[in-house]
Amino acid sequence: MDRLNAMAMLVKVTETGSFSAASKALGVPLATLSRKVSDLEKQLGARLLVRTTRKLSLTEAGIHYVAASKRILEQVEEAERQAGGEYTQPKxxxxxxxxxxxxxxxxxxxxxxxxxxxxxxxxxxxxxxxxxxxxxxxxxxxxxxxxxxxxxxxxxxxxxVRVITCVSPALLSNIPALSHPEDLLELPCVTQDTNRNATTWRFKQPGSSNSLELAIQARLSVTNSDAALCAAIRQVGITRLLHYQAADAIAKGQVQIILPEYEPSPxxxxxxxxxxxxxxxxxxxxxxxxxxxxxxxxxxxxxxxxx
Known part of the structure; x- marks a missing residue:
């Protein structure tokens, strides 16, 4: 069982990329973790890890041993689940x-x-x-x-789920009528993005299998759908969401769907x-x-x- 414990510790070290991160994940003192891995290397008579001040890497023997350890630990876990009755009753x-x-x-x-x-x-x-x-x-x-x-x-x-384009009714009443997705290029938009590059919105050409991709320059870029929806409600700009993300706001009349005929496939x-x-x-x-x-x-x- 000590050998299995050491295997699990070694696998966690390689998954997290450091002894300190593995120590926190496992709730094991760093010194204990380091000693267990060192003892494992001594028992095997092979070096598994190369440790430097900047990074941690596996030796060739370590790569093969970690792969085998993962398989063994999965088999043990499977056997424990069977013994615990998870295959005979739902628990x-x-x-x-x-x-x-x-x-x-x-x-x-x-x-x-x-x-x-x-x-x-x-x-x-x-x-x-x-x-x-x-x-x-x-x-x-x-x-x-x-x-x-x-x-x-x-x-x-x-x-x-539908991919919809939506806007506040108040903002919609103050912009020119929209008849084509390219009209969005001249209007304020709210995008979801984690970098500073333009976000691409894809649309479907009605009656065709062709698609249209527009590089949207955002007036506001956010990192999640909640923020994008809130910004759209506040009339910051037009946004692109999954239908369920805006369903409640649509029902309340806070935003409405535009250009539905150009929606991409769900x-x-x-x-x-x-x-x-x-x-x-x-x-x-x-x-x-x-x-x-x-x-x-x-x-x-x-x-x-x-x-």
């Missing part, structure tokens, strides 16, 4: 990730209902607008919005999980429970395009 912890606003509005209500029905399951919900690595972060299931790259992951589509929404043989019952139970409810929740947003 244990589930780690789920979702985009922040979608998770709060659509995933959290489903999780609340699920927990009321499955008292022996605990859930850790990670809300993040960047995609977490399911394997590296030990995530059981993810909600992903957008086209999925080819991978070994298993995906269940629960719907799709983005798919999937529940995603790693393919690891037999699925633990806690995951199967959640997938079977959540998928139809998310479909109902998402389909309620799919109103006909309107301006």
């Amino acid at each position: 244990g912890e589930l780690v789920i990730t979702a985009p922040q606003m979608f998770g709060r509005l659509h995933v959290l209500p489903v999780i609340s209902e699920f927990l009321a029905n499955y008292p022996e399951i605990r859930i850790r919900l990670l809300l993040a607008d960047h995609n977490l690595d399911l394997i590296e972060e030990h995530v059981d299931m993810a909600v992903r919005i957008g086209r999925l790259p080819d991978s070994t992951m298993v995906a269940t589509q629960v719907g799709s 983005l798919p929404i999937h529940l995603l999980h790693a393919s690891r043989g037999i699925m633990p019952l806690k995951m199967r139970s959640f997938l079977d429970f959540a998928a139809p409810r998310l479909k109902d929740s998402v389909s309620a947003l799919q109103s006909p395009p309107s301006g």
Whole structure:
């Protein structure tokens, strides 16, 4: 068991990139962590890590050993789950990730209902607008919005969401009539971006498979959808959002959709999980429970395009 513990510590050091970061992540004193890895190297008779003041890197032997350690630790974890009954009854912890606003509005209500029905399951919900690595972060299931790259992951589509352009009615009344996306190039816009380059907005040409891409020069650039929506409501400019992000503001008349005939194709929404043989019952139970409810929740947003 000490050997497995040392393996886990070594893997965490390589994942975090430093002994100090791994020490904080594991809650283990730095001196203990360093000694365990050194003892492991002595037992193996091979150097696994090259430590300098600036960086940490693996030797060739270390690369192979860490890869093997990950496989072994995954097999041990799988065996423990089987022994703990996760394959015979739905229980244990589930780690789920979702985009922040979608998770709060659509995933959290489903999780609340699920927990009321499955008292022996605990859930850790990670809300993040960047995609977490399911394997590296030990995530059981993810909600992903957008086209999925080819991978070994298993995906269940629960719907799709429109990509809309919206504006405050007050601002709309003070600008020239909009008839084409290129009209936006002359108007104040609010974009979501983390760098200083122009943001590209893609539109679909009506009656054609061709698309139109516009490099939008932002009057205001923000880093999340909440801020973009708030700025649009305050008449700072026109913004581009996913429909669910603006649905409440649209219903209240704070913003309205423009140029709906030029909307790009809706983005798919999937529940995603790693393919690891037999699925633990806690995951199967959640997938079977959540998928139809998310479909109902998402389909309620799919109103006909309107301006």
